[in-house]
Amino acid sequence: MVQHPVGIRSLAVNFPSIIRTNDYYREKYPQIVAQSEQKSLAKLFSLSDSTASNEFDLEMMPYLSDPFRGTVERRILAPGESSLMLEERAARDALDAAKLTPNDVDLMIVASVWPEQIGFGNAAFLAQKLGLEAAAWNLDGACGSTPLAIQNACALVRAGEYHNILVVISCTYSRFVDEDDTVSWFLGDGAGAFVVGSVEPNQGILSTKTLAASVLNDIGSLNINKDKQGNPQIRMQLSKDAKKIFSETAAELLYTCCDGAAAAAGVTMEEIDFFLFNTSTAWFARFATRVLSIDPERTLNLYPLYANIGPVLTVANLYHAAQLGKIRKNDLVLVYGFGAAGVASANLMRWGNVALGSDPHFKESDSPVKSFSDRSIICR
Template sequence: MVHSPVGIRSIALSFPTIRRTNNYYVEKYPELIAQAEQKGLARMFSLTGTPPANEFDMEMLPYLSDPFRGTIERWVLSHEESSLTLEYCAATDALNAAKLSINDIDLMIVASVWPEQIGFGNAAFLARKLGLVGAAWNLDGTCGSTPVVLQTASALVRAGEYRNVLVVISCSYSRVFDEQDTVSWFLGDGAGAFVVSSMEGNQGILGTKTVHTGALCEVVSAELTKDEQGNSRVRMQTGNGAKALRETAAEFLSICCEGAIASAGVTLEQIDFFLFNTPTAWMTRFCTRLLNINPERTIDLYPLYANIGPVLTVANLYHAAHLGKIHENDLVLIYGSGAAGVASASVMRWGNVALALHPLESSKLAKTVF
């Protein structure tokens, strides 16, 4: 099938102002460090005395002696920040990089993990803040949202329904996990945005494969609680399905990547660069091992950001372009997946994508909290 060229025109990232290294937790919660192997993070990623059963286990094995499971640092929201403030910064930077105004945007699609309001996504609130006149709606694929939103936006532009679609992705794990829950140690916050428009020649999205991740519905759960001021808040907890992450990782990766490559009409060997979401320190090594590709053909951002959910995919694209690892007309494969959501891969021919200035390079507000 021949598609009209539609793809990413610009990309921007936005991060909170607080950087936390592992020392913060070591000094503040020494008793949790001592008991780490009995806590949530260790239970989620553990072999429980059994030998490695698959490629995921094999790559996870070297990290099991580390209470942080390979996490080095993460960026978290301050009291003055929110997912909406991060989304607003990323959205305006993406527009500026594309040399567009908000009046040039026909549609905005927002994926927030998690939104600010209980029961409502961020789309209408962000649209009001940006002054958007056109359409805006939410899309939820949990941590696999980015490839699905890109697929949706590209299809709508290709169909002639909209000209320019602004996609905004955010993750605010620090607001839904308690700091004393060791699972929060491998989580961070952030936002990304990109503009989807018509492209040149044969650039843009060439093929996508998406499947649901119903097998992972028990990995996490949400409950409504009250904070100290009596306000309602959502709190996430790990469930009994963590083992399913290890058992299904290979299947989801293979089905989606092989399906997207076939849909694009190319081969694995023709892909110039691979961008996997990296929610764990060993995910990149797992993906390259399973697909049997050279690790130099991908990038690993986990040491910089920890697990920032669907924003990882946007950050991967940004950093790969910023570091000169992908160039115009390269074939690029992106993959993202999330519990109780979707796993999805897309193959695109990279265009002339404008990059906003990285916020952590330009901001003087960032501070280290030890």
């Protein structure tokens, strides 16, 4: 049966106003940087001995001498900024790019990691901000939410339930880790949004393979602690076995989802033009190309610019790949994301006429990365 062509029509990203480079931590926390190998980040991404036991460890090894493990910059919420604010900006930008208004949207799907209010997702709050009267609900696939949301949105449009679906993704990790905890060095904030609807024949989403990422359930948790004033605060805590769990399961999840999506569309890895991964570490893109046996030139790694921004990574990688001309109309593009206590999921799509939102604003004077075309940072 020939499927109704459905895919991404527009794409936008938005980031908070603070950019923190490694110099910020060197200047503010010199002792912690000097003792970094005794701290939580080093314990999370290190080897118990000097040898690599799998592809993940092998690609991690070149970064072990760097106390920041390959992170160069992070985008961090400023006072007064919130996940909802980033989501609203990205959503409006994606709608503007698609030449739509909130009145043209008949469903909004929102995935927030994690919203400011406890117990409620951002969907209804964002709908109020946008003046959206259509349906709006929350989706939770952890850091695998982006390809999962693409799969759900496309299925609903194909089924004729909705016509224009706005998907909004955010991640605000900085709110859940103290900045003097070295784990904060590889975490950042951001939001992305895209419109899913009918596209030209032979374009759009071709297939998806999604798995429950239950093997990652024990990587971390959210705990309620007290701040210095005795007020309750939520803090992210990583398991002491997080690195072991991750490195031992990442390859199988990646291969199963990507191979499954390719097989469902009847194509081989060699026929796919470009791959975009949830680059949650500086070496994940190289790790993924090794596991899938593909040329590293067929992917993009924005981790050094953004650090780990959860499910927003896949949106940002898509946006900048299109912006840089790495993916073009009619290219076969595979997108993969995964998240602890969430899902691992891969979409295969044929890229169409995707309208891009405004370019994120970066202060070059504050940034060691002067251009997205700096391949030594972006593509390696």
